[in-house]
Amino acid sequence: MDFKQQLVQQSVEAKDIFLPHISADPVIFGFEHNELKVLLLKTNYRKIWLLPGGYVRKDEDLDEAVKRILKERSGITDIYLEEFGVFGKKNRSELYFEDFDDTLFQKQRFITVGYYALYSPSMFRLIPDEFSETCEWVYVSKLPEIEFGMDHYEIIQQALFTLRQKISTKPIGQNLLPEKFTLPELQKLYEAVLGKELNRGNFYRKIKNMGILKKLEEQRRGGAHKAPDLYSFDDEHYERAMKNGLNSW
Amino acid sequence: MDFKQQLVQQSVEAKDIFLPHISADPVIFGFEHNELKVLLLKTNYRKIWLLPGGYVRKDEDLDEAVKRILKERSGITDIYLEEFGVFGKKNRSELYFEDFDDTLFQKQRFITVGYYALYSPSMFRLIPDEFSETCEWVYVSKLPEIEFGMDHYEIIQQALFTLRQKISTKPIGQNLLPEKFTLPELQKLYEAVLGKELNRGNFYRKIKNMGILKKLEEQRRGGAHKAPDLYSFDDEHYERAMKNGLNSW
Numbered sequence: 438m439d440f441k442q443q444l445v446q447q448s449v450e451a452k453d454i455f456l457p458h459i460s461a462d463p464v465i466f467g468f469e470h471n472e473l474k475v476l477l478l479k480t481n482y483r484k485i486w487l488l489p490g491g492y493v494r495k496d497e498d499l500d501e502a503v504k505r506i507l508k509e510r511s512g513i514t515d516i517y518l519e520e521f522g523v524f525g526k527k528n529r530s531e532l533y534f535e536d537f538d539d540t541l542f543q544k545q546r547f548i549t550v551g552y553y554a555l556y557s558p559s560m561f562r563l564i565p566d567e568f569s570e571t572c573e574w575v576y577v578s579k580l581p582e583i584e585f586g587m588d589h590y591e592i593i594q595q596a597l598f599t600l601r602q603k604i605s606t607k608p609i610g611q612n613l614l615p616e617k618f619t620l621p622e623l624q625k626l627y628e629a630v631l632g633k634e635l636n637r638g639n640f641y642r643k644i645k646n647m648g649i650l651k652k653l654e655e656q657r658r659g660g661a662h663k664a665p666d667l668y669s670f671d672d673e674h675y676e677r678a679m680k681n682g683l684n685s686w
Numbered sequence: 687m688d689f690k691q692q693l694v695q696q697s698v699e700a701k702d703i704f705l706p707h708i709s710a711d712p713v714i715f716g717f718e719h720n721e722l723k724v725l726l727l728k729t730n731y732r733k734i735w736l737l738p739g740g741y742v743r744k745d746e747d748l749d750e751a752v753k754r755i756l757k758e759r760s761g762i763t764d765i766y767l768e769e770f771g772v773f774g775k776k777n778r779s780e781l782y783f784e785d786f787d788d789t790l791f792q793k794q795r796f797i798t799v800g801y802y803a804l805y806s807p808s809m810f811r812l813i814p815d816e817f818s819e820t821c822e823w824v825y826v827s828k829l830p831e832i833e834f835g836m837d838h839y840e841i842i843q844q845a846l847f848t849l850r851q852k853i854s855t856k857p858i859g860q861n862l863l864p865e866k867f868t869l870p871e872l873q874k875l876y877e878a879v880l881g882k883e884l885n886r887g888n889f890y891r892k893i894k895n896m897g898i899l900k901k902l903e904e905q906r907r908g909g910a911h912k913a914p915d916l917y918s919f920d921d922e923h924y925e926r927a928m929k930n931g932l933n934s935w
Contacts, residue, residue, distance in 0.1 A: 458705050459797055499774020499797055520772055523799050525748020548708055548748055550772050550797075605933040606855055631935055643935070684854040684933055686880055686892070 440482040441536065443568065448542040455492035455542070460549040461503040462490035462589070463518060464596035465511075467558035467574045468613045471625040473632075474558060474574035475593055476511060481570055483533075485584045488592060489572065490549065503552050511572045512564030518552035521599040522592070525549075530587045553596040555630075557613050577632070601631055606682045608649050608675055619657060619665040620644070647683055649675045689731040690785065692817065697791040704741035704791070709798040710752040711739035711838070712767060713845035714760075716807035716823050717862045720874040722881075723807060723823035724842055725760060730819050732782075734833045737841060738821065739798065752801050760821045761813030767801035770848040771841070774798075779836045802845040804879075806862050826881070850880055855931045857898050857924055868906060868914040869893070896932055898924045 465476040477486045491506035493499055508514050525548040534544035558574045565572035575583065580593065603609075604627065610618075613626060624640050644650065651671045656664035714725040726735045740755035742748055757763050774797040783793035807823045814821035824832065829842065852858075853876065863871060873889050893899065900920045905913035 456707050456795070456797075458707055493774070493797070495795070496776065498776050499772060502774075523748060523769055523772060525742070525751075525799075527745065527747050546705070546744070548705075548742070548799075550774075602855065602931055605931050605935065606851065627935065635935060640935075682851055682854050686854065686876065686884060686889075 444482055444534075444537070444543060445541065447568070448540075451492060451542040454494055456495055457542070457545055458547055459493050459499075460490055460547040461493060461499065461506055462488040462524075462549050462551050462592055463503055463507045464488060464521075464551060464553040464593055465507070465513065465516070466553065466555045466577075466596070466600060468555065468626060468629055469558050469574070471629055473577045473629045475577055475580070476513070476563075477573065477575050478510060478565065478569040479571045479573075480586065481568055483586065484570065485586045486575070486589070487586045488589050499550065503550070510566045510569070511561075513561045516554050516556065518554050520550060521553050522551045522595045523548060524551060524588060524592055524595075526588070533586045549592070551592050551596060553600060555600060555609065555613065560612070597632075604630055606684060608647060608670070608678050608683065611670055611675065617653060617655075617657075617667045617669050619667060621665065623668070647678065649678055693731055693783075693786070693792060694790065696817070697789075700741060700791040703743055705744055706791070706794055707796055708742050708748075709739055709796040710742060710748065710755055711737040711773075711798050711800050711841055712752055712756045713737060713770075713800060713802040713842055714756070714762065714765070715802065715804045715826075715845070715849060717804065717875060717878055718807050718823070720878055722826040722878045724826055724829070725762070725812075726822065726824050727759060727814065727818040728820045728822075729835065730817055732835065733819065734835045735824070735838070736835045737838050748799065752799070759815045759818070760810075762810045765803050765805065767803050769799060770802050771800045771844045772797060773800060773837060773841055773844075775837070782835045798841070800841050800845060802849060804849060804858065804862065809861070846881075853879055855933060857896060857919070857927050857932065860919055860924065866902060866904075866906075866916045866918050868916060870914065872917070896927065898927055 467474040467476065476489060478489050479486055489507055489510035491510060493502040497505065503518055507516065527546060530547055531544070534541055537544050563572045577597070580590065609630065610623060610626060614622060620641055623644060624635060624637065627640065628635055649671055650668045653667045653669060655667050657667055658664055716723040716725065725738060727738050728735055738756055738759035740759060742751040746754070752767055756765065776795060779796055783790055786793050812821045826846070829839065858879065859872060859875060862875060869890055872893060873884060873886065876889065877884055898920055899917045902916045902918060904916050906916055907913055
């Protein structure tokens with residue numbers, strides 16, 4: 438099918454099913470091989486990159502909508518998403534559909550709600566939807582080189598800013614590191630999220646002060662160097678820090 | 687005018703001017719006499735309490751909308767608002783307008799964007815709008831006793847949760863305390879926000895570790911007790927902490 442026709446057909450169906458003017462965009466970060474990635478679609482129409490976002494059904498809660506959208510567009514399920522920002526500039530999406538007339542559902546003004554999450558890409562099998570040439574994890578370091586539709590690059594930047602702020606108040610690592618890990622491995626995770634190298638001594642001191650780590654009796658065997666100490670998260674303290682924050686009063 | 691008629695007339699005008707399905711609700715906290723308050727309206731229709739929220743014009747950005755709404759409903763201008771949550775349950779507002787038929791603009795499903803701020807009430811002169819019997823600062827401690835419309839009590843609770851989390855990562859106090867203040871005065875502010883008493887020694891240690899205070903050479907005169915030390919905020923460090931957070935890596 439012609440990709441413009443495909444969007445016109447989607448528009449006809451969408452008017453019955455979805456609320457106008459509201460959309461949701463999930464920004465799913467992945468940590469793999471010590472690097473941060475983000476989940477993106479490449480559209481059939483225009484061949485540019487977008488977040489796997491979509492519209493809100495008239496008969497569903499917004500929280501349900503964003504999970505359904507993510508599943509339909511990428512195949513990803515069972516994910517905990519956190520809202521981080523609302524993007525409501527009046528002209529934010531008008532250029533993307535400039536080849537269509539104003540009756541196209543997708544071309545109207547949308548205020549979009551951004552949600553983010555951080556997971557290990559190995560947990561998911563990606564399935565692109567019918568509107569997408571591909572659905573894949575793209576290195577955050579490569580984002581400045583690719584062409585985005587609408588304000589989706591700005592939305593990702595805002596999600597990344599939120600993630601970087603959040604790791605000062607909430608622990609990260611569960612579901613991203615193996616059950617037993619070394620401090621250098623944990624440091625790599627923090628460096629990937631923050632996008633910068635950290636001083637080892639400062640990092641060790643701060644991370645130990647959080648009180649969320651258990652030092653194990655065993656060391657990692659088999660390397661050429663001195664066997665490094667292994668750690669795991671103290672589940673109880675980790676959960677408490679997730680709930681109350683790391684620096685609560 | 688009959689208050690039901692007033693809402694029907696608003697509905698007719700609203701359909702031309704506003705986007706459907708999207709609203710914004712400002713939660714303005716005030717700190718005064720060592721207590722936390724929140725800005726509320728009491729509606730003409732139904733005589734219950736609501737946040738000073740409203741709708742988004744078709745020709746304005748969402749950020750502009752929430753400031754205009756707050757000004758129109760309460761008289762408050764020149765305020766910095768931060769988005770903290772989106773409330774999108776499908777039935778969140780349907781009961782409030784149950785006396786009207788479904789053509790009423792205000793009765794449709796609205797997804798509302800919550801914004802919050804913390805200011806000194808003495809900075810503002812409140813002016814209720816034509817739909818409100820009164821617009822006033824209500825003590826947070828009194829909220830459980832009053833009747834709210836829709837999910838506005840839940841929205842305030844979420845704003846308060848966000849504010850309490852944020853004071854672990856961002857300084858507060860500018861525009862709330864006099865230029866020169868004592869540590870007990872600053873502690874009262876933190877206690878009002880957190881809704882609990884803090885241990886004095888722990889508080890002094892933590893607050894000094896933030897590096898945002900300047901100890902002045904002068905003491906406060908005139909009390910019956912030993913003259914307490916005076917402090918002011920170190921503007922440069924305060925601004926940096928506002929930008930980068932207090933516990934940045």
